[in-house]
Amino acid sequence: MAFDSKIPKGEMNEKWNDYKGHVKLVNPANKRKLEVIVVGTGLAGASAAASLGEMGYKVKAFCFQDSPRRAHSIAAQGGINAAKNYQNDGDSVFRLFYDTVKGGDYRAREANVHRLAEVSTSIIDQCVAQGVPFAREYGGLLSNRSFGGTQVQRTFYAAGQTGQQLLLGAYSALERQVALGNVTMYARHEMLDVVMIEDKARGIIARNLVTGELEKHFGHAVLLCSGGYGNVFYLSTNAMGSNVTAAWKAHKKGAFFGNPCFTQIHPTCIPVSGDYQSKLTLMSESLRNDGRIWVPKNKGENRKPVDIPEEERDYYLERRYPAFGNLVPRDVASRAAKERCDEGYGVGTTKLAVYLDFADAILRYGKIEAGKMGDHSASEAALIQLGKEVVKEKYGNLFAMYEKITGENPYDMPMRIYPAVHYVMGGLWVDYELQTTVKGLYALGEANFSEHGANRLGASALMQGLADGYFVIPYTLGNYLADEIRTASISTDHPAFVETEKAVKDRIDTLLNIKGKQTVESFHKRLGLIMWDKCGMARSEKGLKEAIEQIQALKKEFWSDVRIPGEANGMNTELDKAGRVADFIELGELMCKDALVRNESCGGHFREEYQTEDGEAKRDDENFSFVSAWEYVGESDWKLNKEELTFEIVKPTQRSYK
Amino acid sequence: MNLTLKVWRQKNNQSEGSLETYQVKDISSEMSFLEMFDVLNEQLILSGGEPIAFDHDCREGICGMCSMHINGRAHGPWTNNTTCQLHMRAFKDGDTIVVEPWRSKAFPVIKDLTVDRSAFDRVIQAGGFISVNTGNAVDANSLPIDKKDADDAFMAASCIGCGACVATCVNSSAMLFVSAKVSQLALxxxxxxxxxxxxxxxVAQMDKENFGNCTNTYACEAECPKGISVANIARMNKEYLQASLTTES
Incomplete structure (x- = not known):
C-alpha cells in the first residue's frame, strides 16, 4: 500500500509556496461536475465545506448534531494562535513553527508545521472579515494574550468563547453556501462506512438518525473532519457524542492510523466528583496566565486553602520550572499535578486535585486599578474588590461555569483542578496533502494525526482545524480531483454501495439482536476505566499488556451481553451509542498496542520505565523518531509501518522549561 | 434525594404524546440535571423500557443542543443557565419535576424531548453571514473597530441558538435569536x-417559519442562558425600518 508523505522538495520556507505554484488545477466547468463529501462540521469540516462550495465543487456535508453549529469545536475556550507579531514582541512564522515542533516533543513533521505557521496569519484575516468578534484594545485593534509553552503573545481570543465565535464564523460561511445551493447539508446523520470502488473512496453509507434509514451517498472524494476520540476514556472534556466511528471505519477500509496513543491530558479541568459523572469540564488554560497552582506542603492538610499560610504552600510549577512557571506546556503541568497527588499532597474530598489560586492576581490588578485612579491609600478590601472586577472581565464566564458546577465561588476560594483527557494528537495518518493511505479519502483537523507531534500547545487546535479547511485542502484536493474529471458520478446502485450498505445493516441487526443484560453506558464506563488507569497519564509495559487482555475480554462480553432497546427504524439513541462504543473498544486495544511499542516517553506519552532521575520524560530519538502508522490486518491484528521523521531545521534537544 | 419525574413521552412526530411518571432514588445534589436523566435512562433500559430521547452534546453550556422545559421554565429554575449546567442542588428531596420539550409550531417534536430546530439554520441561510469567500480578506488590523461596538457585537454573538427564547415566548417569537445575529453584523x-x-x-424567513411576533414581554431575555439583551430587538427593529424605507422593492 502507498506510504509516501509527499513532502515537497526545496527549502523549508519555500515548500508550500512552491507546491501551490505547481499543483494541478481544476477548471470551473469541471468543478461543477465533481462531488465532495465532508463528514463533520466543526472548524475543519465547516471551513472545508464552505471553501470548496465557494470554489464551485458540489459538496455534501454531514453532522450527527441537529445543526452544524453545534460541533464540539464550539467549546474551545482560550484562543487561536497566529504569527501576526501585532504585539511587536519578536514573534514570526519561524518562531511559531519552532515552538510547535518543540512543543510537540519532536514527533511532528516539520514541513506540515511550517505550512501551518505560514497560513496562521491568513486565518485571522479571514475570520475578522467574516465578523468574528475577537477581543480588541481601546484603539480598536486586536488584542492578544500569551498561552502555555510560549514566551510571546500570539493568541487571539474572544473572551472564553473563542471556539464558539470561530465556529459560528465558519458555520455562517457554510450556511451561505447552503443557501446558494453549493452545499447540501445533512444534519442528524452519522457516517457508518466508507464505500470503496477499486482502490478509491467513492462515497459513504450514512444513517439518518431521525428515521433510522440507511442512505448511500456518492462522492469523487471523501473528507473526514470528524474530530478526536478522547471519549475512548469515557470521561473527557469532549462532547457526549464525539466519537471515532467515521475514522475507525476508514481505518478498517485501509487508512493507516497514526500515533493512536498520543493523548493530551489537559492540566486544568474541574475534578471528578462522583461515579455518576458523565463528562469533565475544562477551565481554559488562559487561567494559568493569572492563576498560581499550588498544593499544601503538609500531607493530609485539612485546613481551608485560605487558612493555609504562604510559607506552607508549595507552588510546585514555579519551584520546578522557574523559566516558564505556571505557563509550562500541558503535558508537563499535568504530570506535575499527578506527581503531587500520587505523593499524597492532593486536596479536596477525593485528594485528586490541586489549587488554582487567583488571590495574588486579584490583588495585583486591584493595585493597578487603584493606581490609575490615583488612590494610593486604598484598603486591602477595596483593592480586592477592584481586582475582582478586572478578573471578572477577563474570565467571568469561566468563573461562572465553575461556580455552577461546584457550588463554590472562585473569586474567594481557589479553584480545585485536576488533569483530564482533552484532545488527541493521534488520528488518521495523512500525507502532506492531507490524504490518507486510501486514495480520495482525506482527514482534516483533529481527525488526522496532524502537526502537534506528541503534545499540542494551547490555542493550536483551532489554528490547525481552520488551516486545514480554509487554506490547505482547497489546494491539495484539486491535485487529486484534476485526474478525476473524466469520472462521471457513480450510481449508488453500484454493487459496492449495495454490499457496503448491507454490511452496515447486518451489523446494526446483530447489535439489536444480542438482547443482553448490560447497558451500552456500563461497557463504555468500564472501557474508560481501563484506558485511564493503564493508558492514561502514566503507562507501563505491564499495565498495557493487562489492558490489552482486559479490552479483548470486554469486547467479547459486549458482543454477547449488550442490551439495546428499541428498533433500527426511527430515532434510537442507544443504538447510535452502541455503534460508537463498539468502535471505541477496538480503538482502545490499538492505543495500548501503540503505547506498548513506543519504548520512550515523549509529550503526552509517558512510559514509567523511561524517565530521567527527576521524573521528566526521557525521549529516545535514536530509536523512536518516527510516526507509528498502523495498518489494519484483521480482528485484533495490526501491522506497524514507520514514517521516519527527519529534522532539517529544529534540531531535537531535550525539551526544557526550567 | 428521591424525586418524582413527569416526563413528556412521544414516539415520533406523527403520534400523540403524554406525560409519564417515573421515580428516581438516591440522587446526589452534585449531579447535573442530565446526569440524573442518565440514571433514569439506565433504570428504564434495565427494566425493559425505552430510554427517553433528549438532545444534549457538550454538557458545558455552549453547544446549545440541550433543550428541556423544566417545571414551566426553559432550561429550568436557574437564570442565565442551560439545562446541562443545571445541577440537582436546585431541587430538594420529594420534589416533583415536570419536563417537557420546547413548545412551538416552528419546532416540531421529533421524539420525546427532542425537537426540530432547523428553522434557525434556515433563518441564518437567509442572511446571517458576511459574503466573503475564503482568501478575500484584508489584514485583520486594517480596520480598527470601536471597542464598545466590538464588545456589543461580541455580546450579541454569544447566542448559542438553543431556542429557549422561542420556547418561553407566549408568541413563540424568534426575535431575540434573529436580532442577536442582525445586531452582531450591523455593529x-x-x-x-x-x-x-x-x-x-x-425577518422574512423568520415569518415564513411560523415564528410569532414580538409583544415586548421580555421573557426571552429573562430565560436566555447567555443573557442576550432585548436591546438587540430594538436595534433590529430600527435596522428593519431603515432598510424598508430605503430599499427599492
Whole structure:
C-alpha cells in the first residue's frame, strides 16, 4: 500500500509556496461536475465545506448534531494562535513553527508545521472579515494574550468563547453556501462506512438518525473532519457524542492510523466528583496566565486553602520550572499535578486535585486599578474588590461555569483542578496533502494525526482545524480531483454501495439482536476505566499488556451481553451509542498496542520505565523518531509501518522549561 | 434525594404524546440535571423500557443542543443557565419535576424531548453571514473597530441558538435569536455592505417559519442562558425600518 508523505522538495520556507505554484488545477466547468463529501462540521469540516462550495465543487456535508453549529469545536475556550507579531514582541512564522515542533516533543513533521505557521496569519484575516468578534484594545485593534509553552503573545481570543465565535464564523460561511445551493447539508446523520470502488473512496453509507434509514451517498472524494476520540476514556472534556466511528471505519477500509496513543491530558479541568459523572469540564488554560497552582506542603492538610499560610504552600510549577512557571506546556503541568497527588499532597474530598489560586492576581490588578485612579491609600478590601472586577472581565464566564458546577465561588476560594483527557494528537495518518493511505479519502483537523507531534500547545487546535479547511485542502484536493474529471458520478446502485450498505445493516441487526443484560453506558464506563488507569497519564509495559487482555475480554462480553432497546427504524439513541462504543473498544486495544511499542516517553506519552532521575520524560530519538502508522490486518491484528521523521531545521534537544 | 419525574413521552412526530411518571432514588445534589436523566435512562433500559430521547452534546453550556422545559421554565429554575449546567442542588428531596420539550409550531417534536430546530439554520441561510469567500480578506488590523461596538457585537454573538427564547415566548417569537445575529453584523463595519438586505431577508424567513411576533414581554431575555439583551430587538427593529424605507422593492 502507498506510504509516501509527499513532502515537497526545496527549502523549508519555500515548500508550500512552491507546491501551490505547481499543483494541478481544476477548471470551473469541471468543478461543477465533481462531488465532495465532508463528514463533520466543526472548524475543519465547516471551513472545508464552505471553501470548496465557494470554489464551485458540489459538496455534501454531514453532522450527527441537529445543526452544524453545534460541533464540539464550539467549546474551545482560550484562543487561536497566529504569527501576526501585532504585539511587536519578536514573534514570526519561524518562531511559531519552532515552538510547535518543540512543543510537540519532536514527533511532528516539520514541513506540515511550517505550512501551518505560514497560513496562521491568513486565518485571522479571514475570520475578522467574516465578523468574528475577537477581543480588541481601546484603539480598536486586536488584542492578544500569551498561552502555555510560549514566551510571546500570539493568541487571539474572544473572551472564553473563542471556539464558539470561530465556529459560528465558519458555520455562517457554510450556511451561505447552503443557501446558494453549493452545499447540501445533512444534519442528524452519522457516517457508518466508507464505500470503496477499486482502490478509491467513492462515497459513504450514512444513517439518518431521525428515521433510522440507511442512505448511500456518492462522492469523487471523501473528507473526514470528524474530530478526536478522547471519549475512548469515557470521561473527557469532549462532547457526549464525539466519537471515532467515521475514522475507525476508514481505518478498517485501509487508512493507516497514526500515533493512536498520543493523548493530551489537559492540566486544568474541574475534578471528578462522583461515579455518576458523565463528562469533565475544562477551565481554559488562559487561567494559568493569572492563576498560581499550588498544593499544601503538609500531607493530609485539612485546613481551608485560605487558612493555609504562604510559607506552607508549595507552588510546585514555579519551584520546578522557574523559566516558564505556571505557563509550562500541558503535558508537563499535568504530570506535575499527578506527581503531587500520587505523593499524597492532593486536596479536596477525593485528594485528586490541586489549587488554582487567583488571590495574588486579584490583588495585583486591584493595585493597578487603584493606581490609575490615583488612590494610593486604598484598603486591602477595596483593592480586592477592584481586582475582582478586572478578573471578572477577563474570565467571568469561566468563573461562572465553575461556580455552577461546584457550588463554590472562585473569586474567594481557589479553584480545585485536576488533569483530564482533552484532545488527541493521534488520528488518521495523512500525507502532506492531507490524504490518507486510501486514495480520495482525506482527514482534516483533529481527525488526522496532524502537526502537534506528541503534545499540542494551547490555542493550536483551532489554528490547525481552520488551516486545514480554509487554506490547505482547497489546494491539495484539486491535485487529486484534476485526474478525476473524466469520472462521471457513480450510481449508488453500484454493487459496492449495495454490499457496503448491507454490511452496515447486518451489523446494526446483530447489535439489536444480542438482547443482553448490560447497558451500552456500563461497557463504555468500564472501557474508560481501563484506558485511564493503564493508558492514561502514566503507562507501563505491564499495565498495557493487562489492558490489552482486559479490552479483548470486554469486547467479547459486549458482543454477547449488550442490551439495546428499541428498533433500527426511527430515532434510537442507544443504538447510535452502541455503534460508537463498539468502535471505541477496538480503538482502545490499538492505543495500548501503540503505547506498548513506543519504548520512550515523549509529550503526552509517558512510559514509567523511561524517565530521567527527576521524573521528566526521557525521549529516545535514536530509536523512536518516527510516526507509528498502523495498518489494519484483521480482528485484533495490526501491522506497524514507520514514517521516519527527519529534522532539517529544529534540531531535537531535550525539551526544557526550567 | 428521591424525586418524582413527569416526563413528556412521544414516539415520533406523527403520534400523540403524554406525560409519564417515573421515580428516581438516591440522587446526589452534585449531579447535573442530565446526569440524573442518565440514571433514569439506565433504570428504564434495565427494566425493559425505552430510554427517553433528549438532545444534549457538550454538557458545558455552549453547544446549545440541550433543550428541556423544566417545571414551566426553559432550561429550568436557574437564570442565565442551560439545562446541562443545571445541577440537582436546585431541587430538594420529594420534589416533583415536570419536563417537557420546547413548545412551538416552528419546532416540531421529533421524539420525546427532542425537537426540530432547523428553522434557525434556515433563518441564518437567509442572511446571517458576511459574503466573503475564503482568501478575500484584508489584514485583520486594517480596520480598527470601536471597542464598545466590538464588545456589543461580541455580546450579541454569544447566542448559542438553543431556542429557549422561542420556547418561553407566549408568541413563540424568534426575535431575540434573529436580532442577536442582525445586531452582531450591523455593529461591525464588515457587515455594512449587506446590512439592509440582511435584516429584510432574515425577518422574512423568520415569518415564513411560523415564528410569532414580538409583544415586548421580555421573557426571552429573562430565560436566555447567555443573557442576550432585548436591546438587540430594538436595534433590529430600527435596522428593519431603515432598510424598508430605503430599499427599492
Amino acid at each position: 461591525l463595519p464588515q457587515g455594512a455592505p449587506e446590512r439592509e438586505s440582511r435584516v429584510l431577508n432574515m
